[in-house]
Amino acid sequence: MNVVNERWDKLYSSMEDIEPEIVSFPSGHSGEQLVSKIGPDLSEFSKEELSILEEITYKFGGMNANQLSELSHREEAWQHFVDSATPIDYSEAFSLKAL
Structure with a gap:
């Protein structure tokens, strides 16, 4: 281990x-x-948040870990940060192609 x-x-x-x-x-x-x-206690989420969760589940729910990894590694955010020790900046979320 x-x-x-x-x-x-x-x-x-x-x-x-x-x-x-x-x-x-x-x-x-x-x-x-x-x-x-x-x-889950879905009452903790707003209607908008539940809608987003449903959309994400619809779009990515049928993918396995390898498929999700391959998809995420095609994103510019991953490509810009892959060789650095710096975490990917949250602002990069606004440029994700898969979403």
């Missing part, structure tokens, strides 16, 4: 309502998926 995995395990164990489950992928690989034991 590497350092990142150890840190994530500590985080998982501190969440009472989240359980990691081992899942198999079509590629034959397996990995962990975090599963909530409770449903």
